[in-house]
Amino acid sequence: xAVVSQHPSWVICKSGTSVKxxxxxxxxxxxxxxxxxxxxxxxxxxxxxxxEGSKATYEQGVEKDKFLINHASLTLSTLTVTSAxxxxxxxxxxxxxxxxxxxxxxxxPGTRLLVL
Amino acid sequence: AQSVTQLGSHVSxxxxxxxxxxxxxxxxxxxxxxxxxxxxxxxLQLLLKYTSAATLVKGINGFEAEFKKSETSFHLTKPSAxxxxxxxxxxxxxxxxxxxxxxGKGITLSVRP
Numbered sequence: 001x002a003v004v005s006q007h008p009s010w011v012i013c014k015s016g017t018s019v020k021x022x023x024x025x026x027x028x029x030x031x032x033x034x035x036x037x038x039x040x041x042x043x044x045x046x047x048x049x050x051x052e053g054s055k056a057t058y059e060q061g062v063e064k065d066k067f068l069i070n071h072a073s074l075t076l077s078t079l080t081v082t083s084a085x086x087x088x089x090x091x092x093x094x095x096x097x098x099x100x101x102x103x104x105x106x107x108x109p110g111t112r113l114l115v116l
Numbered sequence: 117a118q119s120v121t122q123l124g125s126h127v128s129x130x131x132x133x134x135x136x137x138x139x140x141x142x143x144x145x146x147x148x149x150x151x152x153x154x155x156x157x158x159x160l161q162l163l164l165k166y167t168s169a170a171t172l173v174k175g176i177n178g179f180e181a182e183f184k185k186s187e188t189s190f191h192l193t194k195p196s197a198x199x200x201x202x203x204x205x206x207x208x209x210x211x212x213x214x215x216x217x218x219x220g221k222g223i224t225l226s227v228r229p
Contacts, residue, residue, distance in 0.1 A: 004159075032215060043206065043221045044160075093159050101213050102148035102167055107159035 003027050004096045006108035013084055014116055021079045021111045023094030028106075029074035031099030035067070038091045038110075050077055051099070084115040118143040118209045122220035130228045135194040137223050139181075139207030142188065147211045149190040151181055154204040154222075163205075166190060177201070202227045 003026040013019050023033060032051050036044040048064075050056040050071035058064045066088075068080040077096075081088055091112050095105035119142045129135055141147055148167055152160040164175025171183045181192045190207060204224050208217040 006159075034216070043219045046216060049216060091157075095160075097215060099215060101215060102210060103215060104150070104162060104165055105215075105217055106162065107152070109159040110157070112157070 002104070002106040004030075004094065004106045004108040006094055006111050008111060009109060010112050010114075012114045012116065015085050016083055019081045019084055019113060021081075021092055021094075021113075023077045023079070023096065023108050025075045025096040025106070028096075028098065030077075030096035031074065032097045032103075033071055033077040034095045034097070034105060035069060035077075035079050036093045036095070038093060040091075044093060047079075081113065084113070086115045089113055089115045118147060118211045118218050120207050120209050120218055120220035122207055122223050124223060125221070126224045126226065128226040128228060129197045131199055132196050135179075135192070135197045135201065135225065137192040137205050137207075137225065139190045139192065139220060140188050141190060141207075141209045143209060143211040145212045147209045149181075149183060150208045150210075150217065151175065151179070151190075151192050152206045152208060154206065156203075160206065163192070197225075197227045199227050199229065201225060 005024045007022045035047045047062045048056045048058045050069050056069035071077040093110040095107045097103045097105045121140045151163040154160050164173045166183045174180045179194045206222045207220040
């Protein structure tokens with residue numbers, strides 16, 4: 001149980017285009033989903049927290065107009081990187097939780113984005 | 117606010133040897149503590165979780181961790197390392213009504229044949 005999928009696993013795009021990454025909880029309803037960014041050999045950096053049906057809460061320094069997050073249902077959240085640039089190249093990981101204090105976050109396998 | 121400290125960036129052990137990965141936390145309220153493992157180019161997998169039910173927590177793959185409030189520690193151990201344990205290990209904390217995780221910087225575990 002508690003499986004989270006991400007699609008695509010790899011994406012290469014040209015600078016200036018937009019890329020959408022999907023995060024799905026396959027066997028549970030995720031009230032809360034999180035989006036992280038991870039640079040090589042580093043820890044995870046939380047980008048935003050999204051609750052189903054409401055606007056995402058972005059961490060300080062994360063551009064909400066560049067990283068659009070939608071959490072339209074209890075099993076799906078999407079991250080859209082708009083007008084991507086090479087500096088947006090990174091490993092993006094989502095996690096899903098039933099929500100609430102201390103609840104476990106279950107992580108997706110990650111999406112590797114390369115912007116040329 | 118809460119924080120996690122994982123001292124050192126790399127631990128190397130021989131196959132069959134004890135694994136000890138250290139984690140110290142800081143929290144003004146009772147914490148929830150987690151250990152996750154990450155294999156190359158993959159997401160994070162939950163190893164174990166402390167929720168105050170028991171101070172010694174057993175997880176998957178033979179790992180366990182002990183919560184010590186007096187030392188503000190939650191070290192991860194495994195009696196006998198296996199080659200497949202080579203990975204990146206992250207300690208994380210959340211506390212209070214906030215469900216956000218705060219991660220340590222991670223420790224790379226290498227296992228020598």
